[in-house]
Amino acid sequence: MSLKEKLRHCELTIGSWLMLGDISAVEILKHAGFEWLVIDLEHTDIDFTRAKHLISAIQANGMQALVRVSKNEEVVIKRILDFGADGIIVPMVCSKADAEQAVSLATYPPKGTRGVGLFRAQQYGLNFKEYQKWVDEELVIIAQIEHINAANNIKDIISVEGIDGAIIGPYDMSASMGVPGEYDREDVQSAITSVFDACKTMNKSVGFHVVETDPSVLLKRISQGCNLLAYSIDYFFMRDKAMECMQQVKAGIK
Template sequence: MKNVQLGSWITLNHPSIAEIMADAGFDWLCVDLEHSVTDYFEAQQLIMAIQSKGLKAFVRVGENNTRIIKRVLDAGADGIIVPSVNSAAEARKAVDSVKYPPFGKRGVGLSRAQSYGFGFEKYRDTKAKEIVLIVQIEHINAIRELDEILSIEGVDGSFIGPYDLSGSMGLPGAWDKQEVKDALLIYEETVKKYNKLVGYHVISPNFELVNEKVEKGYDFIAFSLDTLFLGEFARNQVNKFKNH
C-alpha cells in the first residue's frame, strides 16, 4: 500500500474528543471551523490536545481569509485547509497568508506558536517553514483551473469536495450523472502530474471506502468525523440490543 496519511475531522469543541480520536491511531486530525460552532479559543485547546498526543493538528478555516488563517497559525496549527479555492489567484492568496515574507505576507504575532514571544526566531526558521497548506477543490471553476492552482509554489496538496463540486454544476449529489463523473476524473488525472498530496473526505466510517480511495491514488484521506464515529457505533449497538 502507498504511503497514506490518514486523519479525521473534529467538529465537537471539547479537548477530550480530540484526545480520544488521537488515541485511535490517526496520523493527523483537523479542527473544523467552517461547519462547526468552534471558536478561536476552543480551536487552540483542540490543537493543544491533538499535538500533545504526537499528531499533526490541521485546521479547516471558514474561508480564504488572511486574518482567520493568521490567528489559527499563531495558535500553533501544523497545517491549514482552505475551502473553495477556485483559481490560481486565490491559491496564491492562501500561500501569502501562510508564509512569512519574503515568500508570503503573513504578519508576525507572538502567541502560542512563537512560544508567547520567547521563540519567534526558532519558529520562523523551523516549524513555520513546515506548515502544510491544502486547498479544497469544490467548484467546477477550480477543476477548469486545476493545473494553474496546483502549479502555485507553497500549495502542498488539494482536497476534492465532491458534494459542493456537484452542486456548483447544478447537480448536487448526483454522482450518477456523467458530467459529475467527468469532473472527478479530471481531478484524479490532473493531480497525478504533481508531487503533492491528494485528499478526499470519506464521510461514512467504513474502512472499505478508504481502501477504494487509496486504490484511486488518494494519499491524504480524512476518515469520517467525530460525530459519525460516535453515532454510528451507538446506533449499531442499541439496535442490536433491541432486535436480538
C-alpha cells in the same frame, strides 16, 4: 516523518475531522491511530478559543493539528497559525489567484504578507526566528477543491509554490454542479477523476474527505491513488456505531 514530508513524497497519510470540538474526541481518535486531525471552523460552532485548546490537545497527543479555516481571509488564517496549528486547509480554492492568496496570507515576507504576532506558535516571543524557519520548512497548506471551477483549474492551483496538495470536498463539488450530495453521479465523478489525474501527473499529493465510516469506501479512494485521506467525522463514528447497536437491540427485542 512529518506530514509535510509525507505530502512532499506523496505517501499515504490518514487523519480525521473534528466538528464536535471536544477534547475527549481528540483523545479517542488518537487511540484509534490517526496521524492528524482537522479542526473545522467553517461548518461548526468551534470558536477561536476552543480551536486553540484543540490544537494544543492534538499536538499533546502526538498528532498534527490542521485547521479548515472558515475562509481564505487574512485574520482567520493569521490567528489560527499564531495559535500554533501545523497547517491549514483552505476552502473554496477555485483559481491560481485563490491559491496564491492562501500561501501569501500564511507566510511571512518576503515570500508572503502574513503579519507578525508573538503568541503560542512563536513560544510567546521566545523563538520567532526558529518559527520563521519552521514556517518555510514544515507549514502545511492544503487547497480544498470543492467546486467545478476548481476542478477545471486544478493544474494552475497545484502549480503554486507553497501548496502542498489538494483535498476534494465531494459534497460542495456536487452542489457546484447543481446536484448537492449526489457525488456518485457520472459527471461529478468525472470532475473528481480529473483532479486525481492532474495531481498524479504533476506529482502532487491528492486527498479526499471520505465522510462515510465504512472502511471499504476509504480503501477504494486509496486504490484510486489518494494519499491524503480525511476519514469521516468525529460524530459520524459515534452516530453510526450507536445506530448499528440500537438496530441490533431492537431486532433482538422483537
